[in-house]
Amino acid sequence: MSLPALSSDITFNAVSKFSEPVVAAVEPVGQYFLAHATRTLQDRTWSEYERIKAEKASEEQSDDADDSDDFDEVTDEDLLKHDPRDWKTCDLYAVLGLNRLRYRATSDQIDRAYRKQVLTFHPDKQGEKGGFQDGFFKIIQKAYETLTDPTKRRQFESVDEAAEVKPPSGKYEFFEAWVPVFSSEARFSTKQPVPELGDKESSREQVEDFYKFWNNFDSWRSFEFLDEDVPDDTSNRDHKRYIEKKNNNARRKRKTEDNKRLSDLVKKAHSEDPRIKAFKQAEKEEKARKKWEREAGARQAAEEAKAKAEAEAKAKADADAKAHIEKAEHKKSKEAIKSAKKKSKRGIRNAVKESKYFGDDGKAALIDADIETLLGYYEFDELVSVAEKVEGASPEEVKNVLQESAKKSGKTFVYF
């Protein structure tokens, strides 16, 4: 069916609307009805709905892409001219053109790659072209034989150096450099799936699980593939046994080496892992914080004790100061008393002297002695009152006061 040629000069010309629609009930069955219902209920146009559906479908099918482009052409001259007797030294994946897929190639992909290679390299085809590469065809067959047998494939993969990703060296970004290393090593794990290295945001648990897994890594890697061919003739049993023993030792040695290599690798990664560092740092901080929290009680007690001591010291200082002031005051008053006493005593003595010893100059020495005894006897108050009484008083009065107080004292006086 074809479209007619354009005869007039138009771009678009809307002529009329289509005839009035009929309204009819449809049967509510089937996926297309449900799509219609969804469109109607969600009020979507056909294009919107299609887009949403396509997005969903593409999400589902993204893994399902055609992989025919994943096969490579074999161009390496050395490989093409490889001696088929030494097929074991070839890169069998490269032989089938699976350089990039390698251990990720599914059995279906291997089948298809093999068929493709057979079509290209079959001696008949090559004969037509003139280049006779019977040898390479044999290698292709060997490669297919090896890679389709699960046991043999593992043996080859164990020694597939091209698939190995060397641990990084020099300066590098941790995750960028280590993710391919671990994902490559993961293929040897008997336990699948293997936890992923993750990224900066991985939780501590994930990281710990990861290293725990790798520290207990159970590898199926083995090294039979590198065995020296055991002569299968029975002519020389001893030689055969010798070779077998040698092979076994070599395998064991390689396996041990490989285990060490892997454990070193994990150790290296662990020591460089910024997350581990971060976790350690966090742990340290956490510990410090915990300690700080734990000692909170003691610290509080100490603070309280200190405050108490300070308060006590202050109280003591206050008391001392007070005492000092009191003492000073006391001293002052004492001194005042003392000076008042002295003054009073002097007043009394002077009064006696001024009253000319009551007219008994001859007995001045006696009177003085009595006065001194009297003064020694007086209490401060009495002394002051006596001193006041005698001051400016007549000699008789002085004499009377003194005699009175002498009598009161009850002491023996010579004069009074």
Added chain:
Amino acid sequence: MATIGIAFGNSTSSIAFVREDGKVDVIADPDGDRFIDSALSYVGSKEYHGAQAIGQLIRNSDNTVVNFRDFIGVPFDKIDATYSEHSAMPINVDGKVGYEINGERITVDEIAKRHLKHIAKDAEDYLGEKIEGVVMTVPFDFTKEQKELLTKISGEAGLHVLQLIHEPSSALLAHLSAKEELLDDKVYVVADFGGVRSDAAVIAVRGGIFTVLSAEQTSKIGGSELDSALMDFCAKDFKKKFKTDATTTDRSYAKLHAACLISKKTLSNVESAPVSVDSLAGGLDYHTSINRMRFEVVARNVFSQMAAFVEDVIKKAGLETLDIDSVLLSGGSSNIPKIARNMEFIFPETTTIIAPSLDSKLQNPNELNCRGAALQASLISSFDADEIRQSQEPDVISTKQLSQPIGVKGANGEFITLLPKNTVYPIKKVISLEASADDVLVELYEGKRTVKETVEEPEKDEEDEEDEDDEEDEPDIIREVVYVPSKLLGQLALKGAGKGKKVDVIINIRKEGKVQLTARAGSAVAKGVIV
């Protein structure tokens, strides 16, 4: 938790579910039957179900209930009890249909409930898990009340009905899903020849959406009419041989019926089958062999009624047999080769007849209903109840459909259909055409149906139906439906398409009726909108 599909029929019921790999499995009951007889029989306090109940028809016909599905929700005075003559007769229970079983009056609702309980148990036993929801099929003429009642009864029987769907749609869905032909725009006749009734519907499939253009049902023709025809033949033969009437007692009737039923089924597969009944009547054994031709002759009447019935439904849709792209035969009786041959006869050669006798790879026509229901159940199982209910609201179901086909005019002036009549819009459709020149004209037309009659040598036309009809006097008059461009809707020029290159013509009709026409060839694109 599982969702299943149940086809609840008058004669048999079947259960199907969608397996994890997307295939549909029909479940067998503990007796190994995939078509579980819709029958219940009571002996004392013991209840028999399915084939065991049918077995009871011989000795215990009065307490055996069959063919009760159509009585659900129908008042007693409106039922036709013809098919219950040789089993428990319906009685009037408070205006409803009921049965008297061992002196107890039981309504048909209760019978249906007990039957569905057995069905639910069979399904649960088979699947080993609880039934979460079911999609059940009902005839096209089931009323709203009947549907509501059936939903209620099912709920009481432990089956949560997610949706009730019509039998013809279900059968068509099952067939088209299995063939992956849902997106082919065709007009189908779904003819369901069941046990005691027949249904036919003309269904237009447009973009995977079904529209029933017309539907007919009758309880006058069905498998049991064929059984009767065969029984009449055998009874006459018996009478001729032994001078004894074998149809007078329910017991002899049941025996002969069972034997004829088996023979009828056998005849669908082989050319000849025995009918043999020990002690049919009067202690006399009956044994004969019947071939397919004989059967087709004795049941000729029924077969021609079936053909007429299908023609009627097409007429009711305002169509001719020419307009029908395919006839899908469903129901148990559709296994009979004669029915398929009759269909081939009444339809033109271009119409595909889908029947097991013509294509042995097809699914069993009796399983189509439950398979469709199972598919629908698995489709809606991811929706919640509210969404399912909403999707059945009138504003979703009643749609605007094109009353005339829309297409583009080809280089020779022919009409190339883009969207056939009855296409529900909004819709988007793409077809690829060839450019006859560097710059091409895309003319959007409405098509008009014309019938072209050509004598002898028909000119092969790829685009539409054609007909080859043998009329009595003139041997080769070819009648075919041809659509011709009638009303121009719009013209669109695509420049720089490149001669001989592929041009994609994309039509997109919006909800409001806006038509967007796009033509694309490589990087050359032209667009236009008709409002």
